[in-house]
Amino acid sequence: MVDLSVNIGAITLQNPVQPASGAFSWEYNDVIDLNRLGALVAKTICREPRLGNPTPRMAETEAGIIQSIGLPGKGIDYFIAHIVPEYAKFTPPLVVSVSSESIEDFAALAEELSVPDVDVIEANISCPTRNSTGGNFAMHETYTRDCITAMRAKTRKPLWVKLSPNAGDIVSIARAAEDAGADALVIANTFLSLKIRTDNFRPALGNKFGGLVSPALKPIVLRMVYQVAKQVKIPIIGIGGVTKAEDVVEYMLAGATAVGIGYAGFRNPTALITIIDDLEAWCDARGIRKVTELIGAVRDQDMETDTLAAASAGV
Amino acid sequence: MAPDRLDGAKFRAFCTVPKLTQLPAIPYKIDMPVDPNTNYTNSALRVGDVDPYPQRLVGEFIGTVVANPAVNDEYRHIVLKVHAHALQAYAGQMFHLLCPSPDGAEVWMRRPMSVYRVDKAKGQIEFLYKAEGRGTRGMALLKPGDDFNIAGPLGHGFTLEPSWRHIVVLGRGVGLATLAPLSQLAAEHKVGVAAILSARNAGVVMSRDLFEGLGAKTVTVLDSDGSSAVENVEKILEGLIAENQADAFFTCGSNRLLKLMQRLGKKHNIPGQVAMEQIMVCGFGACYVCVRTFEVDGKRVLRRVCREGPVFNMQEAVGW
Numbered sequence: 001m002v003d004l005s006v007n008i009g010a011i012t013l014q015n016p017v018q019p020a021s022g023a024f025s026w027e028y029n030d031v032i033d034l035n036r037l038g039a040l041v042a043k044t045i046c047r048e049p050r051l052g053n054p055t056p057r058m059a060e061t062e063a064g065i066i067q068s069i070g071l072p073g074k075g076i077d078y079f080i081a082h083i084v085p086e087y088a089k090f091t092p093p094l095v096v097s098v099s100s101e102s103i104e105d106f107a108a109l110a111e112e113l114s115v116p117d118v119d120v121i122e123a124n125i126s127c128p129t130r131n132s133t134g135g136n137f138a139m140h141e142t143y144t145r146d147c148i149t150a151m152r153a154k155t156r157k158p159l160w161v162k163l164s165p166n167a168g169d170i171v172s173i174a175r176a177a178e179d180a181g182a183d184a185l186v187i188a189n190t191f192l193s194l195k196i197r198t199d200n201f202r203p204a205l206g207n208k209f210g211g212l213v214s215p216a217l218k219p220i221v222l223r224m225v226y227q228v229a230k231q232v233k234i235p236i237i238g239i240g241g242v243t244k245a246e247d248v249v250e251y252m253l254a255g256a257t258a259v260g261i262g263y264a265g266f267r268n269p270t271a272l273i274t275i276i277d278d279l280e281a282w283c284d285a286r287g288i289r290k291v292t293e294l295i296g297a298v299r300d301q302d303m304e305t306d307t308l309a310a311a312s313a314g315v
Numbered sequence: 316m317a318p319d320r321l322d323g324a325k326f327r328a329f330c331t332v333p334k335l336t337q338l339p340a341i342p343y344k345i346d347m348p349v350d351p352n353t354n355y356t357n358s359a360l361r362v363g364d365v366d367p368y369p370q371r372l373v374g375e376f377i378g379t380v381v382a383n384p385a386v387n388d389e390y391r392h393i394v395l396k397v398h399a400h401a402l403q404a405y406a407g408q409m410f411h412l413l414c415p416s417p418d419g420a421e422v423w424m425r426r427p428m429s430v431y432r433v434d435k436a437k438g439q440i441e442f443l444y445k446a447e448g449r450g451t452r453g454m455a456l457l458k459p460g461d462d463f464n465i466a467g468p469l470g471h472g473f474t475l476e477p478s479w480r481h482i483v484v485l486g487r488g489v490g491l492a493t494l495a496p497l498s499q500l501a502a503e504h505k506v507g508v509a510a511i512l513s514a515r516n517a518g519v520v521m522s523r524d525l526f527e528g529l530g531a532k533t534v535t536v537l538d539s540d541g542s543s544a545v546e547n548v549e550k551i552l553e554g555l556i557a558e559n560q561a562d563a564f565f566t567c568g569s570n571r572l573l574k575l576m577q578r579l580g581k582k583h584n585i586p587g588q589v590a591m592e593q594i595m596v597c598g599f600g601a602c603y604v605c606v607r608t609f610e611v612d613g614k615r616v617l618r619r620v621c622r623e624g625p626v627f628n629m630q631e632a633v634g635w
Contacts, residue, residue: 025601027622030372031466032358043601051617056594057604060423060449067596072603072617214423266424266596267413269466270358270375277358 002283003290004276006038006257008235009158009183011093011120013038016248016258016291017276020239021097021122021162022069023213023262026086031269034090036276038258042079042087044097044124047105049075053129054206059195064214064263066193068129068207071099076112084117093119095160099127101134103143107150114155121157123148123182126164126189128211138164138173138189145176152181160237162186163228165221174228184235186260187225191217213263215241222254229255229296243271245278252294359464360398362438373467373599374400380461381439383454389519390489391455392431394441395463401440404430406496407472407590407626410442411598413464414450415457425466426450427595427605429493429625432525440465443492443521469598470625473497473588475504479562482506483555484531485548485576487513490568491521493590497565502529509560511536511551513543513569545575552576556583563587570634577629587629593620608633 004015018039019028025043026034034040052072059066073079079096087094096118100106110121125137125147132139137147138161148161161177163170165188174185190211195204203209221240229236238256242248243264251259264271283291359375360366366374378395386392404410411425426448432441446455457463475482482501486494491512498508508531514520516539526533534551536543555561556579564576564587573589580587595605600622609618609631618624 023597023601025599027600030599031375032371033368043603052603052606055604055606057606058424058594058596058602062420065423065596067602067604069603072606266602268359268375268464269373269411269597269599274358 002280002288003292004280004283006235006292006295008120008160008237008257011039011158013258014092015276015279016252016256017272017279018092018095018237018258018260019265019272020260020262021095021124023265026083026090028265028269029090032273035092036273037092039093039095039120040087040090041095041122041260042083042097043073044071044099044127045073045076045079045109046071046099047076047109049073049078056204056206057210059204059210061193061195061212061214063216064212065266066195066205066210066212067190068205068210070129070207071127076109080113080115084115088117095120095122097122097124097162099124099130099135101130103137103147103150106147107154110151110157110159111154114157118157120160120183121151121155122160122162122186123151124162124189126162126166128164128166128190128192129207129209136164138162139167141169141172141176144173145180148177148180148182158183160184160186162189164189165217165224165240166192170224171227171231174232178232178234182234184237184257185228185232186237186239187228187256188221188240191220213266215243215263217241218247218250222250225251225256226254226298242275243267245275245282248275248279249282249294252291253296253298255296255298257292257295360400362396362398364398366398366400371400373469374398375464375466376401378440378463378465380457380459380463382459383457386443387519389445390443390521391446392441392443393454393457393463394439395465396438397440397465399438401465401467402433402435402438404433404440404468405472406430406500407470407493407588408468409470409598409621409625410440410465410467411469411595412442412450412454413466414453417449417452417456422450422453424450424596425598426454427469427592427598427621427625429496429590430468431492431495432499433496443489443495445489466598469621471623473500473565473590473626475500475506476563476586479506481509481560482563482565483509483511483552483561484565485511485513485552485572486521486567487543487569487572488515488519489521490566490590493567494565495522495525498526498529498531502531507560508532509555510534511548513537513548513572515539545571548572549575549579552579556585561585564629565589566629567591573629573632573634577632580629588626589629589632590626591620591624591632591635595621597621607635
């Protein structure tokens with residue numbers, strides 16, 4: 001039977017399937033066995049309690065949903081006192097996503113979150129509805145470097161950095177994060193989007209802009225993972241449009257070590273368990289002994305090329 | 316450099332794209348055909364399946380449609396045969412429905428809907444709905460024998476205090492479908508029910524037979540004859556209060572009627588519960604899409620309809 005475990009720096013995941021931050025909470029224990037997941041990923045927390053954005057917070061589009069939640073939460077003190085113990089009841093490592101509007105506060109939060117039951121700190125420097133100078137630092141190489149350098153100085157916990165698909169050149173931002181001391185890259189957050197209702201001419205979301213969540217993102221994010229994987233040495237967690245086991249395989253072939261899942265868990269609450277079971281069956285059917293054999297195994301070096309087409313291009 | 320003349324071996328040599336790297340032999344089979352993804356929801360439970368996670372509170376179920384008839388011009392009544400676990404749903408709780416498409420395009424999100432009736436003896440669960448949006452229009456296309464994926468039961472439903480002997484339910488439109496199982500619960504606990512059914516016209520009054528079959532006294536108020544006006548409903552409620560028929564208030568489906576019951580509840584010190592809805596995504600409290608505003612001890616707070624609701628303390632609801 002296949003060994004599904006993967007290593008992300010010093011952290012071992014029992015399988016490469018984990019929820020995406022914001023799409024998951026310990027309350028999913030009501031419907032699935034959380035101990036089967038690769039990791040538990042808490043919703044992004046901020047320093048102060050926040051109510052979040054006005055409703056409606058979600059709208060359907062032709063190809064997925066757009067949502068703008070606004071990072072609601074009860075603040076870091078409540079989180080450490082009351083939410084971390086909820087996650088500590090389960091065995092997979094706990095990844096805590098964190099956001100702020102300033103680099104100094106990002107660093108301070110990283111320090112405060114360095115408590116025993118937190119296994120990984122995920123720097124959400126890519127919330128799409130935040131300003132690029134006010135927390136959406138992954139839009140710029142320099143801000144990314146400065147923010148991750150500051151966080152790295154304040155914590156010894158594994159530090160994962162969530163990148164933005166809305167940045168122009170994700171490869172240089174990924175390299176900046178790696179240089180600054182990131183242990184892994186999470187690619188990517190949601191795509192900044194807009195929907196306008198034609199019945200009343202108003203934006204469909206209370207916050208106007210939202211992030212697109214959709215299986216349609218998979219080919220785009222897969223391309224980003226592929227490009228970044230060629231240029232960095234640290235592991236990548238691919239997030240975008242995974243709805244079935246073959247999608248996990250695709251991300252791993254492109255160079256990801258693990259995947260995060262959001263939308264599929266909304267559509268089918270038991271989807272993560274299904275995907276883990278199907279991934280195991282997929283590997284077993286092919287005689288794959290270790291799932292890590294798939295990482296970066298895309299056959300992009302011996303593609304069968306139409307020789308006549310190549311000739312006409314060159315002649 | 317291009318060859319001088321397009322002939323023979325020289326040309327073929329030119330055209331051959333050299334291999335960039337010699338790859339090692341692949342140690343496993345990669346030439347297998349892609350499986351059609353038949354297992355997409357294989358963790359969802361069908362009737363009779365053994366549950367691999369029996370301690371779950373909420374399940375994802377594939378029910379089989381038993382019937383899905385229209386009950387009047389606007390409403391339909393779907394009956395599903397479901398896994399035994401789904402039958403634990405009680406009055407006011409919801410299921411999150413994965414509706415088929417009405418138009419060939421994808422329906423991306425589930426639709427939350429409160430349970431209309433649970434028939435434990437037959438292993439069936441029922442929903443009463445208005446085919447209005449894309450999800451419910453898709454639902455209207457389901458035929459007996461079709462699969463229908465539902466997740467639930469979700470949230471906190473209605474509660475009855477042991478001291479209550481008579482309750483008043485006031486619902487409008489499809490909101491009555493949410494209140495119907497409450498009258499079943501009340502009947503089981505020998506609590507008297509007075510039901511005020513509000514609708515646009517006589518043709519679309521919901522569930523009067525069901526309420527009366529459970530022993531509820533019903534009053535129908537309509538837009539078509541003006542009887543559904545707030546002032547008239549207020550008179551009816553004041554009458555019930557004067558007759559000591561109102562130990563608690565319950566409502567669903569109308570902001571105006573919620574405000575009325577809040578006002579009378581405050582005036583006469585009558586507790587109340589309201590079932591609310593909101594656009595919902597995950598159903599488990601994770602995504603914070605389905606929040607509504609409440610006022611608790613003078614402070615405005617947000618609560619999740621899927622988790623803290625859908626039934627809330629009537630006096631705390633700010634309305635919509």
